[in-house]
Amino acid sequence: MSAQPRDAYFIPLDAIDVSDPQLYQDDAYYPYFERLRREAPVHWCRESRYGPYWSVCKYKDIMQVEVNHQVYSSELGGIAVEDPPVGLERESFIRMDPPKHDEQRKVVGPIVAPANLAEMEATIRERTIRVLEGLPRNETFDWVERVSIELTTMMLATLFDYPWEDRRQLTYWSDVAICNVHAPESPVHSEQEKFDELKKMAERMAELYNERAKAPPKFDLLSMLAHGRATQDMPLREFMGNLTLLIVGGNDTTRNSMTGGLYALSQHPHEYQKLRENPALVASLVPEIIRYVTPVIHMRRTATQDAELGGQPIRAGDKVVMWYVSGNRDPDAIDDPDNFIIDRPRPRQHLSFGFGIHRCVGNRLAELQLRILWEELLPRHPTIEVLAPPRRTYSNFIHGMRSMPVRIPTLN
Amino acid sequence: MPKVTYIEYNGTEHPVEVPVGLSVMRGAVNNNVPGIDADCGGECACATCHVYVDPAWLDKIGTPIPGSQEASMLSFAAEGKPNSRLSCQIAMHEEFDGLIVRMPQGQH
Secondary structure (H helix, E strand, C coil): CCCCCCHHHHCCHHHCCCCCHHHHHCCCCHHHHHHHHHHCCEEEECCCCCCCEEEECCHHHHHHHHHCCCCEECCCCCCCCCCCCCCCCCCCHHHCCCCHHHHHHHHHHHHHCHHHHHHHHHHHHHHHHHHHHCCCCCCEEEHHHHHHHHHHHHHHHHHHCCCHHHCHHHHHHHHHHHCCCCCCCCCCCCHHHHHHHHHHHHHHHHHHHHHHHHCCCCCCHHHHHHHCCCCCCCCHHHHHHHHHHHHHHHHHHHHHHHHHHHHHHHHCHHHHHHHHHCHHHHHHHHHHHHHHHCCECEEEEEECCCEEECCEEECCCCEEEEEHHHHCCCCCCCCCCCCCCCCCCCCCCCCCCCCHHHCCCCHHHHHHHHHHHHHHHHHHCCCCEECCCCEECCCCCECCEEECEEECCCCC | CCEEEEECCCCCEEEEECCCCCEHHHHHHHCCCCCCCCCCCCCCCCCCCEEEECHHHHHHHCCCCCCCHHHHHHCCCCCCCCCEEEHHHCECCHHHCCEEEECCCCCC
């Protein structure tokens, strides 16, 4: 039984538990955070299926956690409200604190640096055009399958220099990695099964990695990992963890922004019209999509010491959850935050990429892919009808959209 | 009012008057100088206001304190150099009149 929106205002404050993945599958979480931001912006949930945890709901409090990595550790308890599965943990640099985090991140960072993005732009554009020109007209099709997955999987195959014809394996492993094993629609149904599938991924990747370790360094993620001093000789689980991080970070978030962006425009026809009349607005549309969709729902930290946050006493060892979905709708930081406005004055001031040392390494690549999509979409298909809301993922971590039926009307 | 010259990656120069006390980042953003994104709005939390301080000014402006948040964020920026700074961390001062900063190829 899913929660009703009105429950958010009638249940006792201390009974609110925003970690329930059903809230996100049903897109029903907004009123809970609206109430928390007003009544308990740093909120203690005493009991949940994941144990007790703090919810940090306001933009400025989230920023404070982000920049204090000495106090709020990613390594002590991982980055999700759900603890890593005991005995099946898979380390990766997003789950590390300095100095090891810094060393590993610096190995892969250059692949998404501005100079390399400039080199990749023409390839991304050419592929995007090909995908868009192949779309059917006057026929219902799944936007997620035909556009969002297709484009982001091609990007991922390029980043890894993965065999082109096998690239959908990457999509599958990404879906395995982020899925909640308790959801019926998930590709795997236990943590052990998830581990086993990701181990198969690591074995396949290890073959490519070993070839690239023997060859001269080149500009793909596997070669960079193989030649990077901080990432060569990783133990199996760390190899699994870092690959998973790069695969999920490198496609799933952008995939959902490609879907969520079209959905948002379809829900705000006035903004869609503004965009058609002035395609230059793509520049501010893109960050607004990323804010509005908020592809990563939360990140979790663990307090290394007693601290105070928003007037609340945080104790060493406490689980501290930054709800990006809430901070991005905080009216004290963003004007009229529940509205989708494609020409906001400071559209890039949002929390979707995180801040501080763990800030999304691929943020500019994500923006580039979305920018090209909309630049090429508008002249070809100025109108796309969304026929039903997206089917969403059962997850409190990744804001996934599994499918969305659309139709491109025949040209007049 | 002291003046700062911002030079884009393509060489375009933007001379701007920046009030004392305001950050060099804010001076650019308030005057629509392209090339400084400042995603975090001045919290030293993103490294998208990265600039290269003209070498002649480096002694006066100074370099980030080793181990500081600024040094840490800059260490992840693309094309970091010894004269790299986050412009949100440079507060304008009378003595900085004539300061020249250059922008990287892109903020990241």
